[in-house]
Amino acid sequence: MNFDRIKLNRRELLKASGAALIAAGTAGTTACSSNVKTEETPGIIGPDGKRVLPWSNWSGNQHCQPAQRLVPKNEDELAGILKTARQPIRCVGSGHSFSGLVPTDQTLLSLARLRGVENADLNTMEADVWAGTRLSQLGDKLWDQGMSVINMSDIDTQAFGGALATSTHGTGKDLGTISTQVKSLRIANSSGDILHCSATQNADLFNAARNNIGALGVVTQARIGTEKAYYLKEHSWMMSEEEGLERAAELRDAHRHYEMYALPHGDYMLGIAIDKIDPADIPEKPPVESGDAYEAFRTLANVVDYLPFLRGWLVNFGASGVEPETRYGPSHEIFGNLRDIRFNEMEYTVPAEVGPQCLREILHTIKKQNIPVVFPIEARYIKGDDVWLSPFYQRDGFSISCHNFHDKDYKKYFAAIEPIFWKYDGRPHWGKIHTLAAKEFAARYERFNDFLRIRAEMDPQGLFLNDHIRKVLGIV
Ligand SMILES: Cc1cc2nc3c(=O)[nH]c(=O)nc-3n(C[C@H](O)[C@H](O)[C@H](O)COP(=O)(O)OP(=O)(O)OC[C@H]3O[C@@H](n4cnc5c(N)ncnc54)[C@H](O)[C@@H]3O)c2cc1C
Structure with missing residues (x-):
């Protein structure tokens, strides 16, 4: 040697x-493979007669067997799903969180089809980003228009909606998280209504939704600020x-x-x-x-x-x-x-x-x-x-x-x-491993109860809850 x-x-x-x-x-069996079912044909048969595969996150420490997986094609289809939902729904981005934000044995909903960058405007330095867009898809698209993102996390494989939900960040003393690049956003509540919010419209919702841990509803699109390339x-x-x-x-x-x-x-x-x-x-x-x-x-x-x-x-x-x-x-x-x-x-x-x-x-x-x-x-x-x-x-x-x-x-x-x-x-970090529960979060965040108020308004029936969200928000 x-x-x-x-x-x-x-x-x-x-x-x-x-x-x-x-x-x-030392690899032997991974956390994922040791816990996920190992039948020859994994998964279960969903309500539509099709096989529903188990889900696991990027590192394999979180997994679940959803009853169904839904991937709406557009906002109308999403609204229809929410209006008729009879069982809890958890949204998933690209599964890069290590905490229990995503797992559910009910409906797992992905916005992978709602992706892309629109209306990139060099005059306003703003662009609309669909929530299912991977962060890696932002760069080239904005560059073609003469624009760049202001800052970025270590990796760029997360979905925009997932990054927003947990205040995903890069580094820089004068630069905030990806959530702080958002100027306005659209979010569907549990009734399937799509609400628009910004610093001047539905401001409380805006302040809650820019770190929403998937507990307020489904973010469909955000307008972000950018810089000249x-x-x-x-x-x-x-x-x-x-x-x-x-x-x-x-x-x-x-x-x-x-x-x-x-x-x-x-x-x-x-x-x-x-x-x-x-x-x-x-x-x-x-x-x-x-x-x-x-x-x-x-x-x-x-x-x-x-x-x-x-x-x-x-x-x-x-x-x-x-x-x-x-x-x-x-x-x-x-x-x-x-x-x-x-x-x-x-x-x-x-x-x-x-x-x-x-x-x-x-x-x-x-x-x-x-x-x-x-x-x-x-x-x-x-x-x-x-x-x-x-x-x-x-x-x-x-x-x-x-x-x-x-x-x-x-x-x-x-x-x-x-x-x-x-x-x-x-x-x-909301998306990483910790052992805290609602009591500790309430002591750390002075607007914690305001977040709970907005959550109750957006989702009075508790459609968007799972065990982890109940624990960190203190919902019985
Ligand atoms: C290799 C690696 C590197 C990482 N690097 C960084 C880093 O540099 N900086 C950093 O801050 N973090 C980092 N993270 C953490 C990661 O950015 C966050 O956990 C992020 O939330 C993951 O995004 P995702 O798309 O995978 O979302 P998921 O993990 O799938 O979901 C996260 C949350 O977002 C919610 N969600 C997803 N889409 C929507 C939507 N459309 N509407 C409402 N809620 C939604 C989910 O319900 C869930 O609560 C890293 C993680 C990994 C595995």
Whole structure:
């Protein structure tokens, strides 16, 4: 094994570390395959005589067997479904949430046919986005019209309606979540009426619906604000953990987007800074991306798994081989990363000013308790907003995302760190793993009862509830 040859960039670091443990034979049975029925022909026969397949989320930690699946072709058909519904309905986007927002044994409804971007207007810098549109479908379409999205999450495979429902976010001290890009939206209530809301029309509904967790109704379309098309330069580099924590606020202020990946058990941290760039300043021959270190890092991570007492040393050894990397491209090409390693995730947002301190305590706890995790921890700054149930409601936030491979036990790890988030007044990401219930949410969100009021108006019969929504909203 020649570690001198290890040259990794940050995407390879994430990719290889995940693949390595799976390849090491730790994958065995996944959470999904161990729980979903394994008959030769999966699923059940639905009311229309057709087979209804079981559903599972992206990581496999959530699954269900719906009684029926519906995919309306347009708003009229959706309204008809809601008007005649006799059983609860849960909406699904692309199934990228780790919490129990989606599962139902009743009706699972997808807006996959209500997709596309319309009315992109360079004068107003606005565009209409159907809720079933994947975030990845926004980029090219807007670019063709001379426009770009303002900001984007780590990946872009979510449905717009799903991203909106949970305040999905990227990073940037002056940039809010995807929900804050929304100028107005259309949402169907449980009677099948389609309501229009914005900051000036049905404003309470607008403030609730921009982080709705699928509990108010079905969002069909949103008008979003955009920017003139722009290019980005992304630079990533490894530094010591101490430097990363010390300089976090300075680097945040110096860049349009800044995020960090801390390495559990290691002494290093990867910084990623992204800024707009004039296309004229993009080098004619952009630097070649560092070679594929998949095999080398796989070997490294295998050793970590089997020789846990060498974990810290090996992580540091691997990290010290990570080379700086610079990428250039149209905004949407730089924003969207591919995550082909499956993992489970807990994310809390703490007030921006205590973020590095909270991250330091988490890293210290992992070392002190010798928690068996090597998956990098992602930390991002996001601007505060006015959305009632947004983790960034009225405060600038620092989001800390802790992951473990989908086939590893994440529960002990997350149980050890969740109280640290509470100590720093953290608010969980609605789409990621947490253990909070309504009482704790009511204490964290001053407009929680207003959200409940709007929910009761939109859905008096409880059509859009499942067990998880009842728990987090406190509905008996
Ligand atoms: C690999 C990966 C990377 C991620 N990266 C980020 C990140 O960078 N930043 C971040 O903030 N989050 C991130 N997430 C979390 C993810 O963005 C959210 O969980 C998001 O809600 C998932 O969108 P979805 O389309 O998959 O929705 P689903 O998970 O399918 O559904 C989420 C919620 O949206 C509701 N919903 C969906 N469509 C509608 C609709 N039309 N009307 C009303 N309600 C609807 C559902 O009922 C449910 O409550 C990531 C997740 C994964 C798996």
